[in-house]
Amino acid sequence: MYILCRKLKSLKGPLMYLNKLHFSHISERVTRAEADLEQQQCLMYNSRDDISLLHKVNQMKLNLFNLKSTEKALFA
Numbered sequence: 001m002y003i004l005c006r007k008l009k010s011l012k013g014p015l016m017y018l019n020k021l022h023f024s025h026i027s028e029r030v031t032r033a034e035a036d037l038e039q040q041q042c043l044m045y046n047s048r049d050d051i052s053l054l055h056k057v058n059q060m061k062l063n064l065f066n067l068k069s070t071e072k073a074l075f076a
Contacts, residue, residue, distance in 0.1 A: 026071045033064045 037060045044053040 022070060023074055026067065026074055030064070030067045030071050033060065033067055036060060037064055 037057065040053065040057050040060055044050070044057055047053065
């Protein structure tokens, strides 16, 4: 029992770091990612020939999807 307790205590720090890294202020991060994506989409709309903006928007959509999935998993 002592060994189990010691292992759990040693696991506490890395789990707290992981929680802070991935789940800290997740709703705020989703809101900020949505606003950034909307801004980039407006830029892309104004300059339709810029391929780098298209790639950036696609990457931001993927990031937003991952954040929303994480938020959903947290609240589920």
